[in-house]
Amino acid sequence: MKLVHNHKIELSLTKMPTDIQLKKLKEYLREMPVEEVLSGLKFAKNRWTAKDAGVLKVGRKSIIKKEVHSVTTEQAQWRLKNWKMMIANYRRRGYSYPTISRIKKILIQKSRKKSK
Secondary structure (H helix, E strand, O other): OOOOOOOOOOOOOOOOOOHHHHHHHHHHHHHOOHHHHHHHHHHHHHHHHHHHHOOOOOOHHHHHHHHHOOOOHHHHHHHHHOHHHHHHHHHHOOOOHHHHHHHHHHHHHHHHOOOO
16 A cells, blocks of 8 residues: 655745646656755756846857867968967857867867868
8 A cells, every 4th residue: 555645835936837838847846856856947947047147157068169160281280289268268258168178179170170
């Protein structure tokens, strides 16, 4: 025999959720552990706060494309020679170390190509 405890949560929301949204909320809270729901909500809140402040970074792939798109062989070589300064600039812009290492990998490839 399995004991089921039903707990109720009362929420104050700024906007009334649709029936579908309410159904989803109930489903998530019923099926997932509270710790996982809170973890997801924390991520969503941080993302929403960053978006609201205008500092939400676009996806990693588009960041990398933006940084290396029209870089010439000479520019790639210069950036690699001055890599510590480049890292400082990237970190100041909020790029993660995995993103920076991906940028470096592409710069290395571009630095080896012959100039046109």
